[in-house]
Amino acid sequence: MSLATTQSIAEIRARNKELIEEVLKVYPEKTAKRRAKHLNVHQAGKSDCGVKSNIKSIPGVMTIRGCAYAGSKGVVWGPIKDMVHISHGPVGCGQYSWGSRRNYYVGTTGVDSFVTLQFTSDFQEKDIVFGGDKKLIKVLDEIQELFPLNNGITIQSECPIGLIGDDIEAVSRSKSKEYDGKTIVPVRCEGFRGVSQSLGHHIANDAVRDWIFDKLEPDGEPKFQPTPYDVAIIGDYNIGGDAWSSRILLEEMGLRVIAQWSGDGSLAELEATPKAKLNILHCYRSMNYISRHMEEKFGIPWCEYNFFGPSKIAESLRKIAGYFDDKIKEGAERVIEKYQPLVDAVIAKYRPRLEGKTVMLYVGGLRPRHVIGAYEDLGMEVVGTGYEFGHNDDYQRTAQHYVKDSTLIYDDVNGYEFERFVEKVQPDLVGSGIKEKYVFQKMGVPFRQMHSWDYSGPYHGYDGFAIFARDMDMAVNSPIWKKTKAPWKEAAKPKLLAAE
Amino acid sequence: MAQSADHVLDHLELFRGPEYQQMLADKKMFENPRDPAEVERIKQWTKTPEYREKNFAREALAVNPAKACQPLGAVFVSVGFEGTLPFVHGSQGCVAYYRSHLSRHFKEPSSCVSSSMTEDAAVFGGLNNMIDGLANSYNMYKPKMIAVSTTCMAEVIGDDLNAFIKTSKEKGSVPAEFDVPFAHTPAFVGSHVTGYDNALKGILEHFWNGKAGTAPKLERKPNEAINIIGGFDGNTVGNLREIKRILALMGIKHTILADNSEVFDTPTDGEFLMYDGGTTLEDTANAIHAKATISMQQWCTEKTLPFVSEHGQDVVSFNYPVGVSATDDLLVALSRISGKEIPEQLARERGRLVDAIADSSAHIHGKKFAIYGDPDLCYGLAAFLLELGAEPTHVLSTNGNKAWQEKMQALFAGSPFGQACQAYPGRDLWHMRSLLFTEPVDFLIGNTHGKYLERDTGTPLIRIGFPIFDRHHHHRFPVWGYQGGLNVLVKILDKIFDEIDKKTSVLGKTDYSFDIIR
């Protein structure tokens, strides 16, 4: 393993190019042509990774992507804790996404918080045939009656809604009126829209704009006294507590976080955000839309940051502080200094065990690039990466700030391609999702889920970096990987049944 | 700062420290929180009979239902056939969900493809997605068979699978003789157990009834074999292996239809097996000649069994046989149909289970249980509890119907321990919450989602069912047969003893009853 350390860049480039050629051979001609555009070997100095993205997945290839509903209900809206989110349509989508994302929050679940409940209109055949609006009206009434402390309701459309011509907007408007202006947000995130989760993020962002921001009283009394140091965390879903281990740093440097979007977030926080002095954006992919909107409409600047690994954290703290006065700038330095001993100790402990180890990633949102720095802080090298639902601007950021020359790039990779790549590149670690985890572990390759942090976390911030380092070490250096071969059997080389 | 490199704290401990607790307390002011007294008042109100009444009056809203949608069952069945790739026609997001769901339960890979239909397919239909999709899957994953089902998108727009597959074959996506059975699996009808049924019937229909008009129908030439259908089952790995062991002991020739016990339990040995085990296509076709077909779960085979019966076979169905009597019935039926004797070894296993129950029943006798899950699972577990002298007080099945309710009530009526027991079809776990508050029981049996009920109501949860995400590897052990009954018994006992220990472990207060012998 760790081929990268023994091969020259040119050799790696040649191998990766060959690998792509080889993988494409499996496809019918038309498919090969389409897939070729999504696979590349990064060339240093280029402004993007040279792959096409945000294009329809090809039928039958086993794409890893999800749908718009997953992007809206699963990612953006679901974590808002004091609102009830209805999975509107048949039972499945809501069932599979129920509680699976670990967006942590505190609240009295079922009474004033609802994140880990699965509310669904559970469509039956008659709702499809005769339309579901009547049922939706009843669903809203029943929620009001049984969950009276909910602060708002969102309607997360599943596939059938847009196909049977329901008017969920009209229902939302009339019900909102009936309930004294209660916030009811219809979201048109049917799974067939767009090509991945990504359009769901966009649609969800637009729903915040149209159904929350546009309904705010322009001169409404703020619920709290504003300060010059008010910021909002945008695009952190508090997976395993990520937003908390980020918030604590921002507050320690003297800023005041007035809203979290959307992990452990609340309707009041969404509504207060137009009062922020700066929006700081972690997952650019899923929330750049609303950040841009707030910039245009309310004049709030936004800045991207990266809280994975000490190098990027320090860089980000300084970047954020740059928007404020000296008090905050000094605060940033103080925070960096405070955590330096922890950082040093973590690196001293884990770097020797991880130095030179190679990693292949395939995740969504921001992580295919954002976590690279954290690996590098531990002496590890990312030799392949790709986005489940990235756009060209993601690949630009990746090329300009993150990946090294000759890194293998794969957009919307599918099971077959990913398995082949890993089989040939033989990284020491793969970081991807639950659907990939067991495939690679069977092959004897250490693996960490990099959507859910494999049920660990947080990974953001300095506290999170210690956990990240511990977890990568326990994956890569688990003694079990030495035992995947029975001693009486010859060391067979890894192979894939599907590829034979 | 509590974090340290020596002792790394993750979410379990990190946030309990004073800095984070203070931070979370300070955050409250931005949340516009409800008055704590009001939260407490509503919380208490949700525990009342009055709330229960309103809760049970719900007609439209489902809260925490205990069922999934049809295609999940179809995927579950399909991977039980040799070299078979499940292909779900419709939106791709659903497939990502089925795969995740199955992987989280079995801790195994779950391979399945989608035809990735998007907006244009919603307008023009998904024919091209089928044509391209089949060609790609066939080339990339070299399956022996592709089993097609549908998401609700394809169902709502009315795509015709039979015609689409035919056209795809004409266009050369897959060879004309390649097996592509199919089933329509609308998510807005029934649940995952319906999908299991539809998909299995689709596959048998394909092989037995002339492969969608492309081959002669098979003519049944009865032989001595017995077919077994497991049904949708979180314990499929352990259960099917146990059934095979029993059949081998009895010397019965058999075919397990949809045998996914291998593919959901592959070894880690350096090789990823996308396909593993499974009913061979030859055996699937030949299953038409069997003497009889036994379904281990009646409500998973409501269409499949009549279909088999039409072909002249005897059919028998069970309801998730757990415990002594249910296993007795199964063995007697197997013996009757096959003409084989029940070997002494099984009689000894039976005796050991009876022995274990006799040893421990004092701890279970008279205890009240709530159970929820798929209809057959509920029946099997309730029957076993009655056998233990326990009372399955509330038995709830979101995907159970009226017939199920009647059968459950008949079961209760037949036992002195069932007199105060009630079956709840079509209800969800928010209903169960009301039941547990207003008519408390000692223990709850259900899947992972029951942990919310355990937290809210304090009813200790025993995890049996699907999905179980937060405990590992239990699906590898059987719950059927005498051996399985023993596993269930031990599971229940462990929970009972753990609870007694928990309740008696306060030093200086409950030193009594904290016994080392029980």
Ligand code: SF4
């Ligand atoms: S869209 Fe329909 S088929 Fe897909 S997961 Fe949801 S309910 Fe199931």
Ligand code: SF4
């Ligand atoms: S990267 Fe994360 S936050 Fe962004 S969409 Fe993905 S899982 Fe989500």
